[in-house]
Amino acid sequence: MNRLILSLLFACSTFLGAQAQNPIIKHIFTADPSPIVHKGTVYLYTSHDTASVKDTNYKMPDWHVFSSTDMVNWKDHGALLSPKTFSWAEGDAYAAQCIERDGKFYWFVSTFHKKDANSNGGAAIGVAVSDNPTGPFKDAIGKALITNEMTKDMPHAWDDIDPTVMIDDDGQAYMYWGNGSLKWAKLKKNMIELDGPITAFKPKNFIEGPWIYKRKNLYYLVYASAGTKPEMIEYCTAPTATGPWTYRGIIQENVPNSFTTHPGILDYKGKSYFFYHNGVLPTGGSYRRSICVDYMYYNEDGTIKPIVQTSAGVAAVK
Template sequence: MSTVRPIPTTGTRFTRAAAWVVGLLLTFAVLPAAVHPTEARADNPIVQHVYTADPSPLVHNGRVYLYTGHDEDGSTSSFVMKDWRVWSSADMVNWTDHGSPLSLNTFSWAADNAWAGQAVERGGKFYWYVPVTVRGTGQFAIGVAVADSPTGPFRDALGHPLVENTEIDPTVFIDDDGQAYLYWGNPNLWYVKLNADMTSYAGSPTRIPLTTAGFGTRTDNPDRPTLYEEGPWVYKRGGLYYIVYAAKCCQEFIAYSTAPSPTGPWTYRGTVMPAQGNSFTNHPGIVDFKGNSYFFYHNGALPGGGGFTRSVAVERFSYNADGTIPVINMTNSGAPQADTLNPYVRQEAETLAWGSGIETEWTSDGGMNVGWIDNGDYIKVKGVAFGPGASSFTARVASASAGGTVELRLGSPSGTVVGRCGVPNTGGWQTWTTVTCPVGGAAGTQDLYLRFTGGSGYLLNMNWWQFTPGTS
């Protein structure tokens, strides 16, 4: 059997040195955050092993599902985007990688450019609206994919574009009366009323008037008198309709307008996020989750990051008393943790707050696994609620090499060791076995580091892990 591990074709490889570099870059690239010393917070950007862009959050059954674009590694002069990714979290800090359930290959009529979209749930099905260029014409159109689960797999709902007028960046909104609206556009702004099937529409697309009263005044481009640029995000709160969007260009900032109805008239309200973050584009996404409001965006803060290699981040915010949105700055600390993580139920290895050196892939054992693990790589999981203490640790692992050791450390990659699990050669990278080792000293709520050690080359894959509580 071969011990040669194929080199991944996508993903941002992190070494321990690179992890230090990103901390340094973030210190200078974004504004510092005020952090309560005992409060666990997210690490921004929230995904580190691949580049992500154009966030679209969806709250469903106690989790936030985050739909993103995917910038390929090494893109320096153009967008190279072939698929979309899905992530989810129960606490806004630890994010599970669900892989790519939608790609250009899903649409037989699509040629290129898997750009910014949005997913929504209706009637137990999930509809994902995305812009792509059409095979043969090279013009942009909006397709719709459908799935029975928020994590897919998604399939082309129509076999042809839903809307085709050369413009991009769809957002979808379902009003309280059940009427769904699709908005999109660059350089214009359009909407259409979707039918209840979410895959067809009534009437013709309507262009929203881009007035300076509605969308602010731009002075640097006579062809575009308003600030509206692209990436609209529409939602309703307290009887008021909001449209949040990328403004001006380039570098874009995030602005917003409000209206008494989903079709206007719109009134410009100002800046949500100033131009920041080493990316000439930005894209908003706003949701409420577990009693708080969250703003998603992207920047170029990871090593190798920039305008064509972006990364999604998140901040918690509170609306002003009059319903206006405060100015939100980028931070490297992100949102506070909304809940603790339970180590005594199965946790996917690809659920992490930070990953150093790791990649993820589809697994024969179901779902995703963490792989391409070298000596010194680690996974960080925040806010793990051990309670009185754990007695053992179990993990589902595989290895086609000599294997390695999983060190269980608290607080940092060099923190207190509370357990070590050896991983043998299992006969293949997808030949799975379960290993268990004793644990001592893991109590209270801690940040957990799974640090991998061993010889040279790739050591092991990990699918999931779980602790066993100690007996009183």
Template sequence: MKLSISKSVAATGALLSGSVHVARADNPIIQTLYSTDPAPYVWNNTVWLFTGHDQGGSSNYDMRDWRLFSSTDMVNWRDWGQMLSLKSFSWAKADAWAAQVIERDGKFFYYVTVTKNGGGYAVGIATSDKITGPYKDALGKQLLSNNGIDPTVFIDDADGQAYMYWGHNSAYYVKLNRDMLSYSGSMVSTSVSNFIEGPWLHKRNSTWYLTYSSMGGGNEDIKYATSTKPTGPWTSKGTIMPSQGKSFTNHVGIIDYKGGSYFFYHNGALPGGGTYSRSVCVEKFNYNSDGTIPKITMTDAGAPQIEPLNPYQQVEAETIAFSSGLTTAATSDGSGIYVTSISNGDYIKVKGVDFGSAGASSVDLRVAAASGGGKIEIRVGSQTGTVIATCTIDATGGAQTWKTVSFPVTGATGKQDVFFKFSGSGYNFDWWQFKQSTTAA
């Protein structure tokens, strides 16, 4: 996931600033922070995307917490905020590196990599009764440590046996016990061609796939191997994603969701991005007829939208296909996430919003402003597209004093990309909801 290298990479504290107006698609899929090491997980008809977090603006890896996002359409991603931090593990010293979450028997298990007190890498586990947390250190100590990193866990649907792979220059596995907090037998070293780090274990039909970061062209590429057994032996199948993307490292996660196959990775594509300021992306792909994985190239386009977004339900403001300038934060009472650090020219794009033939007559916004405020123009089609609502944001009495305000809407029909374009500053944005017209547009 992160090898020590001496290469210096320029970075900036800002991501997409409000002054940047780019006509682009939706990779990287997170723009409010630098995200790394994607670990997608399908549960309850939703893709839950667990990531690491580069602080950015550093000449080395600076990673202090782990984050969660979710989507049901593969383009609009909701930010759930921080799930864990280094402070969650009393025995951890630094380096909130790659992690993965899996559910078993109604409990969620969060396998993480850290540098432990006294030095050396170790794997720990946090647990929760809900996928969105809160997660707590389950052991109060490391599960194991052989200076390896990047745990990946998979439960075999054939017999219920869980396996964990991890490694740093060499790949290892253990058989996890039913409690998912301990393992049977010894750590086993297994031969995987050109393995560096970042393993991802999954099964399709009767074939096991071990995908991982290797070396190619000076930066990491993504290779894979297959086996008829979860413990190998592993047969090398070559490179999936060649070295590219302004980042020394890469890290893979693969899922099937609603009839499609998806390949998650990270690169340095955001402004200020690079080796120490990375961002998660996704591509849709099809397995070859023989079960092999085709070559996959990084794109700006990302995955296609697989279903429209319903604007007549409450939508969190931090549900974003693409954004510029702004960030997100947790509410003071810890009840949720909201959009903040809003400045002139910032925007949020929400993709494929289906207003239907009747269209919308009004929109409710949940906002807060200590003083001052500004204006939110809601446009369709683009940042400079047709204005369907103009929403004036006045002071509510505090930055966490939330008020629901309503504004008329005209011209919102059919399926549209919706842009919330901001002016002014000093206000926060929690959620939005359109109301459907009772008469045809």
């Protein structure tokens, strides 16, 4: 009888474990998901939380890359980039996004700038480059692409974070970023120089973590909102990459056990996926976060249906 009970308990635990895919990365704490597809494989670029349970602030030493061909099994390629890669940088490895262009992979990262001849410090955005999605990556320009001195619309020193990048159908690249206000600028085709002025504006309730993309004839600006704490995910749409932006509402409510969340959106093998982070792993929390993924659905008019957060996550694809 005892053996039968143990067998039943094992079968139940195995079944429940198979159903609980989220979080998708369980062996380390990860946040700020940035997915891309390259040659049929999903590559997921993440930040990495290493704060202790007692810490009351972030400790984020590096950025990781994971890959999958079925959206369920994820391979950790390791810590492929850190602020130490950049001679001008110091501090933590905040949200970042990688994008491919002309056979090269450009990893736009947010960290802090050392006080030197080029900057008085504060948040900054750099660019690393590689010939492969899993590196090796190196500093693409030997200096920061964005320093705190280049944006003056916000009084705090940490407003130049969380870059998101898209390449439009005509080949023009854009970068959006910010905390407190949203900044955007065009990028030259080489992806390492600005191609015009920086413009700042504030979508409704915007706080940080923007994600820019185009689907059919609509441009989407998805972001973490400051209407309440903890953060939620809200979005706008526009007919062009530069607006005018129409506010569309909340698509993701608060996540469990974390006061931040961060969107990453991907279409893969006929389905749309919404990546985010929460704090539900054992000993997890706001400074020990974990990436999850759930399905994303659109209405006929292109608006986004509310994201349903699940522990089951998504099914494996062929």
